[in-house]
Amino acid sequence: MKLYQDIFYIFAAAIIFSSCSDKKNQQQQQGPPPAVPITVATVTSTNAVYYDQYPGTINALDQINLTAQVSGYITGIYFKDGQNVKKGQLLYTIDAQIYKANYQQAIANLQVQQANLVKAEKDAARYNELAQHDAIAKQQVDYANATLDATKKQVAAAQANVASVHSNVQFANIYAPLTGTIGISQVKKGTAVVAGQTVLNTVSTDNPIAVDFTVDQKDIYRFTELQQNKNNVADSTFTIAFGDDIYPYPGNISVIDRAVDPQTGTIKVRLSFPNPKEMLKAGMNTTVRVKNTASKNATIIPHIAVNEQLGEFSVFVLGDSSKVHEQQVTLGTVIGDSIIVKSGLKPGEKIAVQGVQNLHNGTVVKVSAEQ
Numbered sequence: 593m594k595l596y597q598d599i600f601y602i603f604a605a606a607i608i609f610s611s612c613s614d615k616k617n618q619q620q621q622q623g624p625p626p627a628v629p630i631t632v633a634t635v636t637s638t639n640a641v642y643y644d645q646y647p648g649t650i651n652a653l654d655q656i657n658l659t660a661q662v663s664g665y666i667t668g669i670y671f672k673d674g675q676n677v678k679k680g681q682l683l684y685t686i687d688a689q690i691y692k693a694n695y696q697q698a699i700a701n702l703q704v705q706q707a708n709l710v711k712a713e714k715d716a717a718r719y720n721e722l723a724q725h726d727a728i729a730k731q732q733v734d735y736a737n738a739t740l741d742a743t744k745k746q747v748a749a750a751q752a753n754v755a756s757v758h759s760n761v762q763f764a765n766i767y768a769p770l771t772g773t774i775g776i777s778q779v780k781k782g783t784a785v786v787a788g789q790t791v792l793n794t795v796s797t798d799n800p801i802a803v804d805f806t807v808d809q810k811d812i813y814r815f816t817e818l819q820q821n822k823n824n825v826a827d828s829t830f831t832i833a834f835g836d837d838i839y840p841y842p843g844n845i846s847v848i849d850r851a852v853d854p855q856t857g858t859i860k861v862r863l864s865f866p867n868p869k870e871m872l873k874a875g876m877n878t879t880v881r882v883k884n885t886a887s888k889n890a891t892i893i894p895h896i897a898v899n900e901q902l903g904e905f906s907v908f909v910l911g912d913s914s915k916v917h918e919q920q921v922t923l924g925t926v927i928g929d930s931i932i933v934k935s936g937l938k939p940g941e942k943i944a945v946q947g948v949q950n951l952h953n954g955t956v957v958k959v960s961a962e963q
Contacts, residue, residue, distance in 0.1 A: 625956070627914065627956045627957055627958035628947060628950050628951060628955055628956070628957045628958065629947055629957070629958050629959075629960040630908075630916075630944045630945070630946060630947035630948070630951070630957045630958070630959060630960065631944070631945045631946035631947065631959075631960060631962065632910055632942045632943060632944055632945060632959050632962050633893065633894050633897065633942070633943055633945045633962065634940065634941070634942055634962070635891060635892075635893055635933075635937050635938065635939050635940060635941045635942070635943060636891075636892050636893075636939055637889045637890065637891055637892070637939040638889070638890060638892055639889065639890070640884075640890035640892065640925075640927060640932055641883065641884070642883075642884055642925050642926075642927045642932075643831075643881040643882060643883055643884065644881070644882045644884050644925070645879050645880065645881055645882075646805040646806070646807065646879070646880040646882070647805060647877065647878075647879065647880070648803045648804060648805035648832065648863075648877070648878045648879065648880040649803070649804050649805070649875070649876070649877060649878070650801060650802070650803050650872050650873065650874055650875065650876040650877075650878060651801075651802045651803070651804055651862075651874050651875075652772070652796035652797050652798065652801060652802065652874045653797050653800060653801065653802045653846070653864065654770055654772070654796065654797040655794060655795070655796035655797070655874070656769050656770060656794070656795050656796070657791050657793075657794050658683065658684075658766060658769075658791065658792040658793045658794065658795065659788060659789070659790060659791055659792065660686060660763075660766070660785040660786065660787055660788070660789075660790045660792060661763040661766075661787055661788070662686055662688075662691065662760050662763045662764055662787050663686075663784075663785060663786050663787045664686040664687040664688070664690070664691075664764065664784070664785065665686065665687045665782055665783065665784055665785070666684060666685070666686060666687075666779050666780065666781050666782060666783045666785060666792075667685045667686060667687050667781065668684065668685035668781070669683070669684055669777060669780070669781060670682050670683055670684070670685075671683055671774055673774070673775065673776045673777055674773065674774070674775065674776065675773070675774060676771075676772070676773055676774075677768040677771065677772065677773070677774050677795065678768060678771050679768055679769065679770050679771045680767050680768060681767060681768040682765060682766075682767055683766050683767060683768055683774070683792075683793070684765075684766040684779075684792055684793075685764060685765050685766070686763075686764040686765075686766070686785065687764070688760075688761055688764035688765075691757065691760040691761045691764055692761055694757045694760070695754070695757045695758055695760075695761050697757075698750070698753045698754040698756075698757045698758075699754060701750050701753070702747070702750040702751060702753075702754050704750075705743065705746045705747045705749075705750040706747055706750075708743050708746065708747075709740075709743045709744060709746075709747050712736070712739050712740040712742075712743040712744075713740060715736045715739070715740070716736040716737050716739070716740040718736075719732055719733045719736040719737075720733060720736075720737075766792065768795055769795060770795060770797065771797070772795050772796050772797040772798055773795070773796060773797075773798045773870075774793055774794070774795045775793055775794045775795075775796075776793070777792065777793050778790075778791055778792055778793060779792050796874055798867055798870055798872075798873075798874075799866065799867040799868060799870070800864045800865055800866050800867060801864070801865055801867040801872045801874070802846060802862050802863065802864055802865075803832055803843065803862070803863045803864075803865060803878060803880060804860055804861070804862050804863075805860070805861055805863075805880045806853075806856070806858040806859065806860050806861070807858060807859060807861055808857060808858055809852045809857050809858065809859060812848070812852075812859060815845065815848060815861055816848065818845060818882075819845040819848060828842050828883060829842070829844075829882065829883045830842055830843045830844060830845070830863050830880070830881070830882060830883075831843070831880075831881045831883075832863075832865065832878045832879060832880055832881065833878065833879045833881055834878055834879070838881075839865070839871070839872070839878075841865055841866045841867075841868075842865075843863040843864055843865035843866075844863065844864055845861065845862070845863060845864075846862045846863060846864040847861075847862045848860075848861050848862075849861070849862075863880065884925070890924070890932045891932065891933040891934075891937055891938070891939060892927070892930045892931070892932060892933070893907065893930060893931060893933055893937065893943060894929060894930055894931075894945050895926060895929055895930060895931045896929075896945060896946070897943050897944060897945045897948065898921070898923065898931065899918075899948060904920060905920070905921050905922070905923050906918050906919060906920050906921060907919055907921055907936075907937070907943045907944070907948075908943060908944040908948055908951045908955075909937070909941055909942070909943055909944075910941075910942040910943065910944065910957065910959070913956075914956055914957055914958065914959075915954055915955065915956055915957070916944060916951055916953075916954075916955050916957055917953050917954070918951075918952070918953050919936055919937065920936055921933050921934075921935065921936030921937055922934040922935040922936055942962075944957070947960075
């Protein structure tokens with residue numbers, strides 16, 4: 593029995609040895625893997641000019657909600673929705689019959705008090721003259737002087753009432769507080785409005801118009817310099833875009849907000865843009881483009897050369913012996929078909945551009961073309 597076992601083990605070992613020998617011979621016959629053809633590009637350095645982009649919102653530089661200052665019914669509307677209005681232009685009238693009646697009553701009351709004042713002045717003057725000759729009791733003189741003082745106060749109160757009631761008459765007419773565009777009316781003729789509550793409409797300026805956006809607090813120095821160095825003159829530094837369409841007029845910095853938002857670490861910047869054709873409307877969303885010329889001697893590579901995996905970026909650099917190695921890089925702004933590399937590469941190095949999907953560390957490559 594033991595003899596059979598020994599024969600079996602010897603036979604199995606012979607099979608394993610034969611298999612390994614055949615595999616080794618096959619590998620020797622195949623030789624090393626063929627070189628992977630790639631296209632390479634040379635890492636360059638240039639003065640990069642590009643645009644930082646921020647989401648922005650278009651707002652009116654000045655905007656006022658029109659509210660009723662007296663209660664009543666709308667009796668007149670003197671504009672067309674959406675039209676341009678001038679400061680001081682009549683826009684709405686509110687039924688003022690009650691206020692006019694109250695005004696006439698206040699005038700009449702003032703006249704009565706003024707007549708009483710004339711009488712009180714004459715009585716006081718006469719009694720004081722008689723008192724100089726001891727021809728009247730002192731009590732009557734004091735009474736006349738007190739009546740004169742009270743009448744003067746009644747006249748002052750009547751005058752204040754006239755002014756108050758007259759203001760109500762004036763408030764029944766609503767005028768444009770500024771030159772700009774008026775919106776769609778929120779009320780119609782006959783609508784009952786309540787003082788201090790009912791919003792009638794909104795008037796806003798539209799030329800120039802504002803674009804608001806926020807920047808990180810680390811960029812405050814840069815934008816403050818832009819505001820001061822440009823002397824508030826509009827050039828191509830600030831532009832806005834709607835998709836692929838660039839607004840034809842450049843803007844300038846109108847104001848940088850007074851403080852940083854402690855929750856977000858950002859600060860609001862307001863740009864001013866000319867709007868002669870009224871192409872920009874308050875409430876529109878846009879993309880703010882800020883020209884950046886700060887990257888001098890920036891390292892530039894083709895964007896298609898970059899590999900991304902789990903949020904990390906790398907490129908394949910051509911080394912000695914026609915082999916490539918994977919190099920981690922830190923990326924900056926995309927400029928057309930290229931991208932700025934902040935760290936990881938040096939000008940003059942050659943990187944794989946096409947064929948990178950077949951590469952790994954140590955792959956032997958064959959350069960088929962160079963961009």
